[in-house]
Amino acid sequence: MVKPSRMAERVTRWALAPGLALVLTACGGGGSSEPPAPPPVPPTPVPETLSITAPTVGDIAEPTAFGNSAATVSKLSYSWDFGDGTAVSTEAAPKHQFAKPGDYEVKLRVSNEAGQFKEVKTTISVNNQAAVRGLECTGAQETGWCWQAPRPTGHVYKSVTFANATTGWRVGAYGEIFKTVDAGKSWTRQPSGVNVDLYEVVFADDKTGWVRGANSTLLSTTDGGSSWKPAVAPWQGDTDVQRLSVLPKGGLLYSDYNINHLSTDAGKSWTSGNAYGLVSTGGEAFLSINSDTVSRYSNLKAAPVAVLQLKDVDGSSLNGYNSSINVVGEKTVLVHARDWGRYDYTTYRYVYRSGLWRSDDAGQTWTRQAATGLESSTDSLQVRALDASATKLIAQSGLRLFRSEDGGASWAAATPGTLYSLRNLTVVGSKVYAMMAGVPMVSEDLGRNWKSLSLPASLKNIGLYNSTELRLVGAALMLIDAQLGSYISLDEGVTWEVLRPGDSSSSGSPHSVAFRDAKNGAMVNVRGELYLSADGGKTWKLKRNDLAANFNPYAYGRLQFTSAKTGYLLSLDRRLYKTTDAGETWSSSLGSTLWSIMAFTDDSKGWTRSDDGKFWITRDGSNSFAPMASPSFAPNDVRVEGESALIAVGASGGIAQSSDGGKTWSQRYTGIGESLYKIYTLDAKTYWAIGAAGTVLRSDDAGVSWTKQLVPVPSQAGLLDIQFLDAKNGWIVGEQGTILVTRDGGKTWTPQASGTRKSLFSVQILDIRTGWIVGAEGTLLATGSGGN
Incomplete structure (x- = not known):
């Protein structure tokens, strides 16, 4: 029987009794061989190139x-x-x-x-950059070290100007340029391309401006500061006093004591000439007074031409005391002169003669003014114009003010009573401002009536000092005080914006900061307020405000977390506080004892120095302190270890170890004379000691022998703190904004940019990317990129 093919086979089964089956097979015709099976499906190829x-x-x-x-x-x-x-x-x-x-x-x-x-x-x-988003940082895309406080940076501005009622610039240390377009409410950093200190900023309009800085630095912009380009400065060396003046038609003047540099093409080229006694008329021409002669220079290279003789109607010379040249318009100049006077023995007083001349063609021709009402004893007359034609004038001579409404022909007294102080005469539009007896005053009617100027909100209950200055900076009115801060007004003194908070500002700058992990930290400011942060220091929440205040910008306490729950605080009144609940509550169980230094190795072990110069150690978390005998030098830092081990560093390169709790000490040889400020170890085997003049010492035998390390420290700055995250990664901070980092366990050290030259007191690194640095004058730097 021929076996049917599988293609033609049909099989039917019926269910029968258990164990039996009936199979019926039907066969159809066709062929005697079985067809081949289909080929297998190939697997999907893995790409040769994968990325x-x-x-x-x-x-x-x-x-x-x-x-x-x-x-x-x-x-x-x-x-x-x-x-x-x-x-x-x-x-x-x-x-x-x-x-x-x-x-x-x-x-x-x-x-x-x-x-x-x-x-x-x-x-x-x-x-870990969440805490530094939006901050000013040393690296691109918010990398490097970033300013958490003050903001936007901790550098004091050197100069500020406004081109109009909304747009202004300020410059300062470390090459900083900031711009505002909302009348000073917020400021945005503009890259300058330099890191030298910048002294002065001037703008001709909201697009064209210049910045002057150290080392003969001159920068220019034609796009409002979006880009700054270096320009060639014809002067050598510089200071932070005002030097630049913007002249009409793109002119720029640099005035020094002995030389002037004038550019008529926006700083592209310069003409230099003698500056002694020269006053710019606003163009290329200059005027000077020598004896009783006014001379005009058509440009800095031209020879002087006598254009005015300062003589009285009878031909007698008015060469005398403090003659003055006042440029009050685009081409209008006033010259005032007064003789030395003669003593009248009849009236027992000096009698003077004086004169006032006016030119409306930049000093080429002159007309003598009657100047009725202007006292003949007037000297050093300083004049300001309130209109383009220089018809309305306000003038100051000593403690007296005068006004003229006819271009100087006649004058009337404009002083509100007797003053013991009169400074900063300033004109903005139709208003006249002045500091009178330490109070900013304003007049809207040429000095007929005066009223006190509205003060910034933060100053209304404080009052001003006699040192407070009132200035005009471009289109802005500005109040400046070293202690009270700086404020700008773009609406003629009606409202004010804070440019720099005062030393006693309600914001309060931090003096001590510490973090217990990458997000949670504590901060105490100069106002004695303690804050907690849960977002890495980006925002802070007030916990208590009853700690001691100290507005000294160099005041520095100490705040340290030794674990997730335990921390210690040496406040600015030199009292020691402790927390055991992650900073929620703080207590002091040490009574009235005052301390000047505090440092803890862990939750239990630490050391302090009391105000009387004695040293103390604790091994029970500050419940009790035992006296510690000092080694042969005064310790700057002590590390408390084990049951009775101590290691101390201090003056004249001193390092000493004790194995009996400080009763006796063994001096260690260092071979240096510089003071040491900090002792540190991560594993109780490798020790580090740092100090003055860039000193770094290393010990690999638990502190017995020491070797000096070569590190790249700028100008031999003192080194103040050190921390290692692990066996390879460590940081050192110190004076002049010094930050050093090692990635090979201290074999080599590399500088990191800090963005400041302020002293940096302490460094705290939480992980390979997250860290903080506390420095002078409220400086708080943070990084989410390991400082890179």
Whole structure:
């Protein structure tokens, strides 16, 4: 019997009794051989070239997106290992949020149905920049070290100007240029391209301006500061006093004591000439007074031409005391002269003669003014114009004011009574301002009536000092005081914006800051207020306001967390406080004892110095203190270790160790004479001592022997604090804004840009990316990128 083919075979089964089956087979005709089986489906090929798409830098605050070059190929499988110990992802393009900052190796395996695979890997640097978003930083994209306080930076501005009622600029230390377009409410940094101190900023309009700085620096812009370009300055050396004047038609004048530099093409080229006694008329011409002769220079290179003789109607000379040249208009100039006077023995007083001349063609021709009402004893007359034609004038001579409404022909007294102080005569539009007896005053009718100027809100209950200055800076009115701060008004003194808070500002600058983890920290400011932060120092919440205040900008207390719950505070009144609940409450159990230094090794062990110069140690978390005998030098820092071990550093390179709680000391040889400020160890084997003049010492035998390390310290700045995160990564901070970092356990040290030259007192690093630095004058720097 021929076996039927499988294609033609039909099989029917019926259910029968258990164990039996009936099979009926029907066979059809056709062929005697079986057809071949279909070929197997080949597996999806894994691409020969495979790559991961991902940013090189991520942040723990947000998921990082990953992709790969084979993501669009079907029937492939994906397995992602993000290198942080979390579960793998099987998505083609996953998003992954890293929990901790660091450098991670990310691996991807792509495989097909047959188990064939290809692997590829990449690295990603994960930062912690949530707390520095929007801050001014030393690196691009908010990397490096960033200013958490003060904001936007801690550098005092040197100069400010406004081109109109909304747009202004300010410049200062470290090459800083800031611009405002909302009348000073907010400021945006503009890259200057330099890091020298900038002294002065002037603008001709809201587009064209110049900035002058140290080392003969001159910058110019024609786009409102979006870009600043270096220009060639014809002067050598410089100071922070006012030098630049903007002249009509693109002119720029630099005036020194002995020389003038004039540019008529916006600073592209310069003409130089003698400056002694020269007064610019606003163009290329200059005037000077020598004896009783006024001379005119058509330009800085021209020879002087006598244009006016300062003589009385009878021909007698008015060469005398403090003659003055006042440029009061585009081409209008007033010259005032007074003789030395003669003593009248009949009236027992000096009698003077004086004269006032006016020119409306930049000093070429002159007309003598009657100047009725202007006292003949008037000298050093300083004149301001209130209109373009110089018809309305206000003038000051000593403690007296005069006004004229006919261009100087006649004058009337404008002083409100007897004054013991009169300064800063300033004109804005139709208003006249002056500091009178320490009070800013304003007149809207040429000095007929005066009223007190409205003060900034923060000054209304304080009052001003005699040192307070009132100035006109471009289109803005400005109040300046070293202690009370600086304020600007763009509406002629009606409202004010804070440009620089005063030393006793309600904001309060921080003097002590410490963090117990990457998000939670505490801060005490100069007003004696204690704040807590839960977002890495970006915002702060007040916890108590009854600690001691101290508005000395160099005041420095000490705040330290030794664990997640325990912390210590040496406040500005030199009292010691402790918290055991992460900063929620603070207590002091030490009565009236006053301390000048405090440092703890852990929750229990620490040392202090009392105000009487004695040293103390605690091993029970400050419940009790035992006296510590001083080694042969005065300690600047002590590390309390073990049951009875101590190591101290101090004056003249001194390092000493004690094994009996400070009863006896063993001096260690260092071979240096510089004072040491800080002793540090991470593992009780490798020790570091740092101090004056860039001194760094290292010991690899638990402090017995020491070797001096070579480190790149600018100008031999003193080094004030050191911390290692692990065996490889460490930081040092100190004077002149010094920050040093090591990535090889201290074999080599590299500077990091701090963005300041202020002294940096302490450094605290929480992980490879997150850290803070506390410095002088309320400086608080933060990083989410490890300072890189």
